[in-house]
Amino acid sequence: MVSLSTKGVKVSVETFYQSDISQPVNNEYMFAYRITIENQSSNTVKLLKRKWIIVDAYGKERVIEGEGVIGKQPIIESESSHQYVSGCHLKTDIGKMFGFYTMERIIDGEVFDVKIPAFQMVAPFKLN
Numbered sequence: 594m595v596s597l598s599t600k601g602v603k604v605s606v607e608t609f610y611q612s613d614i615s616q617p618v619n620n621e622y623m624f625a626y627r628i629t630i631e632n633q634s635s636n637t638v639k640l641l642k643r644k645w646i647i648v649d650a651y652g653k654e655r656v657i658e659g660e661g662v663i664g665k666q667p668i669i670e671s672e673s674s675h676q677y678v679s680g681c682h683l684k685t686d687i688g689k690m691f692g693f694y695t696m697e698r699i700i701d702g703e704v705f706d707v708k709i710p711a712f713q714m715v716a717p718f719k720l721n
Contacts, residue, residue, distance in 0.1 A: 597710035601634025602669075602696060606712045611680070617716070622683045624714040628662070629676045630694070630707075632669040637699040639668045640675070645692040645709070650685035668699070686716035 596605040611623040632638055645657040660666065667675040681690060691711035697704050 595710040595712050597708050598633065599707040600705055601632065601636075602638060602694075602707045603629075603631040603633055604694070604707060604709050605629045605631070606710060608712055608714050610714070610716050612717075615716070617686065617718075620684045622686050622688075622714075622716055623680060624683065624688075625678055625680045626690070626712065626714075627676065627678045628709075629674055630667075630669060631674040632671055635671050637668060637670045638696045639699060640666055640694050641697055641704070642695045643692065643709075644695075645690055647681060647683075647690050648688055649683050650687040662694075681714060683714060686719050688714045690714065 594605055594607045596603055607627045609625045611625055615621055615623045640661060642660050643662055647655045647657065663677050663679055669675050689711055692709045693706040694709065695704060696707050
């Protein structure tokens with residue numbers, strides 16, 4: 594697991610290779626990731642949007658942007674957290690992702706970015 598804090602909001606990521614739906618023979622590799630967003634600040638925040646940079650083993654980048662996460666714009670109160678699971682498809686057996694969430698502090702409407710730490714996606718057979 595990797596974690597990073599920005600302005601009192603901690604983002605932690607765990608990754609999982611999905612062998613049951615991957616097809617290495619066809620260069621199709623599926624990964625899941627679990628994100629935990631912990632609001633360690635004293636203010637309630639709302640997650641407005643996300644931006645992901647996905648990099649495969651060849652250095653090819655894809656950028657994914659959108660509102661919220663998995664169709665939601667969660668409001669995260671002080672000292673609470675929000676967790677979700679999503680996935681990523683790669684054409685290589687190794688890759689990485691990183692990015693940021695755009696948050697709004699509810700009390701005064703201040704908008705700020707929270708970094709998502711870079712995390713690796715590696716098919717387990719690459720580690721042998």
